[in-house]
Structure formats: structure tokens, C-alpha cells
Amino acid sequence: MQIIVTQKDDLLTSQELCLSSDINEAILYELVEHSIAVPIEGERATEWQFTVSTVTLVKKAARIKHDLSLDWSAIPLILQLLDERDELISENEMLKQHLSRFKHFE
Amino acid sequence: MKFVDYYAVLGISSDADDKAVKVAYKKLARKYHPDVSKEPQAEDKFKEVAEAYEVIHNKEERTKYDELRRHQQSRARQQQGSYGGNNGSSQSNYQQSDPQTDQEFSDFINSMFGGGGGFDRSGQSRSNATRAQKGQDVEIEFPVFLEETLVDTVKPIEFMLPQRDSSGRVSEVKKSLKVKIPAGSVNGERIRLKGQGGLGSANGQNGDLYLQISLVPHPLFDVEGCNLNIVVPLAPWEAALGTKINLPTLTGKIQLTIPSNSQSGQRLRIKGKGLISKKAKGDLFAVLKIVNPASIDDTSKKLWEELAEKAHFDPRSNWSKS
Numbered sequence: 001m002q003i004i005v006t007q008k009d010d011l012l013t014s015q016e017l018c019l020s021s022d023i024n025e026a027i028l029y030e031l032v033e034h035s036i037a038v039p040i041e042g043e044r045a046t047e048w049q050f051t052v053s054t055v056t057l058v059k060k061a062a063r064i065k066h067d068l069s070l071d072w073s074a075i076p077l078i079l080q081l082l083d084e085r086d087e088l089i090s091e092n093e094m095l096k097q098h099l100s101r102f103k104h105f106e
Numbered sequence: 107m108k109f110v111d112y113y114a115v116l117g118i119s120s121d122a123d124d125k126a127v128k129v130a131y132k133k134l135a136r137k138y139h140p141d142v143s144k145e146p147q148a149e150d151k152f153k154e155v156a157e158a159y160e161v162i163h164n165k166e167e168r169t170k171y172d173e174l175r176r177h178q179q180s181r182a183r184q185q186q187g188s189y190g191g192n193n194g195s196s197q198s199n200y201q202q203s204d205p206q207t208d209q210e211f212s213d214f215i216n217s218m219f220g221g222g223g224g225f226d227r228s229g230q231s232r233s234n235a236t237r238a239q240k241g242q243d244v245e246i247e248f249p250v251f252l253e254e255t256l257v258d259t260v261k262p263i264e265f266m267l268p269q270r271d272s273s274g275r276v277s278e279v280k281k282s283l284k285v286k287i288p289a290g291s292v293n294g295e296r297i298r299l300k301g302q303g304g305l306g307s308a309n310g311q312n313g314d315l316y317l318q319i320s321l322v323p324h325p326l327f328d329v330e331g332c333n334l335n336i337v338v339p340l341a342p343w344e345a346a347l348g349t350k351i352n353l354p355t356l357t358g359k360i361q362l363t364i365p366s367n368s369q370s371g372q373r374l375r376i377k378g379k380g381l382i383s384k385k386a387k388g389d390l391f392a393v394l395k396i397v398n399p400a401s402i403d404d405t406s407k408k409l410w411e412e413l414a415e416k417a418h419f420d421p422r423s424n425w426s427k428s
Contacts, residue, residue: 010298019240020314052298055316056245060141067135067156082141098328101337102371102395 011041011049021058030072036061036079109178112158112171120172124163131159241313242268242304248317250291252324252334253356255381259287265315268304285317290382293321293329326354332388333380335373339397340364355379355390362392370396 012020017037018028029045031037037058039048061075070078113120116130135156136142140149161167246265254261263285266278283302291297296316303313327334338351348366352359355376362374372394380388402410420426 010300012298019311020243052296052316055243055298056296064139064141067139067152069132094328094330097323098335098337098393101328102393 010052012052012055014039014045014048014050017050017054017058020055021062023058023062027062031058031061034072034076036072036076109175110154110158111175112162113175115154115158116162120175127159127163131155131163135159238308238310239306240310241306243313243316244268244303245296245316245318247320248285248287248297249320249322250287251322252327252329252381254287255289255291255321256356257289259289260284261287263317270307283315287317287319290384291319292332292381292383293319295319327356327390329381330391332383332386334388334390335393336390337395338362338364338392339395340368342396342398345369345394345396353392356381364394368394368396370394 014025014028017023018025023031025045028037032039032045032048037050037054039050041047041049057079061079064070064078065072065075113122116122116127116134118126118130122130135152138145138148138152138155140152143152145151161171244265244267246263248261248263250259250261261284262282264280264282267281268276269279270276281302283299285299287297296318299315299317301312302315306312321329327336334356336354338353340349340351344351344364345368346366348368349364351362351364353362353376356379360376360379362376364374374392374394376390376392378387379390382388399406
């Protein structure tokens with residue numbers, strides 16, 4: 001069986017990001033303007049490079065905007081709050097796990 | 107194929123105006139949106155709601171749907187009549203918002219609007235045009251043990267890939283790969299395997315496979331960023347006098363010196379024995395926990411009593427000051 005070697009710092013071009021996220025260039029500009037998608041390399045749009053996790057973020061942003069009929073300007077705040085909520089949930093789970101180890105001796 | 111009462115799904119009456127339809131949809135969308143909601147089956151519920159809204163908020167489709175609904179209602183009444191009625195009950199025979207599979211929903215909406223038409227989740231119209239299309243991206247959770255994050259690891263992976271046949275019907279085929287996961291992968295990280303997703307159509311490129319790293323909980327170690335915590339149970343005399351213990355780490359056991367007069371909850375840092383990341387090497391923290399024996403014999407009891415008499419230690423001395 002072929003071994004697929006993954007690349008740790010894999011980056012996507014604007015075109016790849018648009019294709020993977022099913023968005024057009026105009027929407028990509030909106031996303032960059034609102035700092036939802038942040039290119040980590042390239043000054044001009046044709047040179048932009050994005051991290052792999054941007055795909056998930058962009059898809060999520062587009063879904064929320066469409067499904068909840070929101071403006072782009074509201075999306076960064078929502079994403080930030082959802083991120084903070086997820087972080088708190090995982091921190092809470094970690095602390096609960098730690099506490100349970102401390103409470104019971106097996 | 108079951109008839110789906112979209113009005114019931116949205117929780118509105120059949121004569122609800124556009125505003126009421128929109129309000130009902132927004133309320134349910136906020137409640138069940140899979141990116142927002144933590145409710146179980148939120149995604150399935152949201153799909154039902156989105157599909158109902160796509161039809162009901164569009165005048166032309168709503169008219170068609172209402173006709174179909176009236177037809178279903180009269181058929182249900184006829185069936186009830188032929189089986190001797192329902193003793194005056196007003197219960198209908200409709201399948202309401204039963205959380206059935208997506209396929210049933212799709213079958214229903216396709217039967218209404220034709221196989222090639224209809225809407226996808228984003229509300230964009232579907233068409234069977236033969237332009238080159240990129241294959242579907244696939245995202246799957248990929249469990250990785252903590253030990254496996256310390257070095258490059260090759261792991262087998264099996265997943266189902268959606269495949270569309272010539273008639274446009276989507277089925278799933280199993281795909282197996284061996285994937286080399288780079289050292290230093292962290293929880294939640296996404297790795298792209300280019301071209302390993304769904305097949306592209308009409309010479310379109312294949313979709314990508316995204317692996318989301320999910321660290322498997324360890325029986326001994328808790329992850330805190332790049333650092334690890336391990337709880338070290340100690341006997342009271344070990345904590346008081348100090349001792350040396352064999353401490354498990356991800357790469358084998360090491361000897362750890364417990365200093366005398368250690369306290370419960372005290373953290374001892376073992377540098378560089380945590381997880382690794384692109385930027386740093388984490389540490390292992392041994393968190394001390396003083397544990398008493400479940401039961402004590404007479405000799406031990408006498409020794410504790412002697413200690414209690416001679417130690418002159420008041421652990422609650424702060425209380426008396428307040």
C-alpha cells in the first residue's frame with residue numbers, strides 16, 4: 001500500500017482555497033478584508049498563501065453567514081466567540097479530568 | 107418515501123406569512139446550526155429545517171408543495187375512512203419531522219422538484235451540467251496516541267469516499283491508505299492529503315482528504331498544551347521524609363526525587379518530557395497527591411498517635427487568626 005507523506009507546513013494558494021471552500025474570489029476578498037481568512041504569505045492576492053486550517057474556517061464562516069442570513073461583518077465576532085466557547089469547553093474537560101484523578105486513588 | 111410536513115418542521119401554520127416563516131427559520135437555525143449547537147443530532151435537525159425553509163420561503167415552490175400537501179391530506183382522510191375512521195381523533199397520518207436519514211429527505215425533495223433540480227444545503231441550485239468539477243473534499247477525525255506524536259509515525263487509515271455514478275446517484279466506497287503523520291502533531295490540527303478525496307468529474311481534479319488530529323486520552327497523562335501532567339500518589343511518610351520513585355514518561359521510566367516535606371498538589375517539573383510542537387518541547391509535571399492507606403493495623407495506629415502527640419502541627423492555624 002502506498003504511503004502518503006503529509007507535509008507539516010502545507011499551504012494553499014488563493015485558487016486552491018476557493019476551490020476547496022467552494023467560494024469565489026470576490027468572497028475571498030471579503031473574508032480577507034474581515035480578517036476571517038488571513039494569508040500568511042504573499043502581498044498581492046495572486047501570491048496569497050493560506051494554512052490548511054483556513055479551509056475549515058472559511059467553510060464554517062460561509063455556512064454561518066448563509067444559514068443564519070448574516071452580514072460578513074458579524075462573522076468574525078461569531079467565530080471568535082465560538083472559538084472561545086470551544087476553548088473553555090476543552091479547558092473545563094481537562095480540569096474535570098485532572099480533578100477526577102486527584103479525587104480517587106485507584 | 108415519506109411525506110414530510112415542512113410546516114410542522116418549522117413549527118408554523120400552513121397560512122403563515124413570509125415574515126413568520128423567516129422568523130421561525132431563524133429561530134430554529136440558531137438553535138440547531140451544527141457550527142453553533144452542541145445538541146445531539148443538531149446537524150440532522152438543521153438539515154430538516156433548512157430543507158423545509160428552502161421550499162416554504164419560495165412562493166412558487168410553496169404553491170407546488172401546498173398542492174401536494176392537500177393531496178396527501180385527502181388521501182390520508184380516504185384511508186382513514188376505509189379502515190373505519192379514527193374514533194374522532196384529529197391525529198393525521200402524516201410523517202412529521204421524524205429524524206429520518208438525509209436520503210429520505212433528498213428523495214422527498216427530488217420527487218417534488220425533479221431529480222436534476224432541487225437545492226443543496228447552501229441554497230444553490232444543483233445542476234447536472236458536465237463542466238469539470240473538483241471532487242468532494244473529505245474531512246475525518248484521525249485518532250493519534252500521545253506516544254505517536256513524538257516521532258514521525260506511519261498509520262493505516264480507512265474511510266468511506268462518496269462516489270457519483272453515471273446516473274448521478276451518490277454511493278460510498280471504502281478507501282485504505284497508509285499515512286505518515288509528522289512528529290509534533292497537536293490536538294485539532296488539520297493535515298491535508300492532496301487529491302485523496304472524492305474523484306473529480308469531467309476531468310476535474312480530485313478532492314482533498316483532511317485529517318483532523320484527535321489525541322487519544324491517556325490512562326496516566328493529561329495534556330495541557332505542550333505539557334503533560336501526571337498525578338503521583340505518595341504515602342504520607344514519603345511526602346514527609348522524601349523518596350525516590352520510578353516515574354512513567356511517554357518514552358520510558360525515569361527516577362524522580364521527591365523532596366522531603368512535599369505538599370499535596372505540589373508540581374515537580376521534568377523538563378523536556380512533555381509533547382513536542384513546531385516551536386517548543388513541552389515538560390512533564392508530576393502533581394503530588396498524598397494518600398492514606400485504606401486501613402491501618404494497630405502498630406501503625408500507635409505510631410500515628412505518637413506522631414500526633416509529638417508533632418505540634420496545626421494544619422488549621424490560619425483559622426484561629428480570623
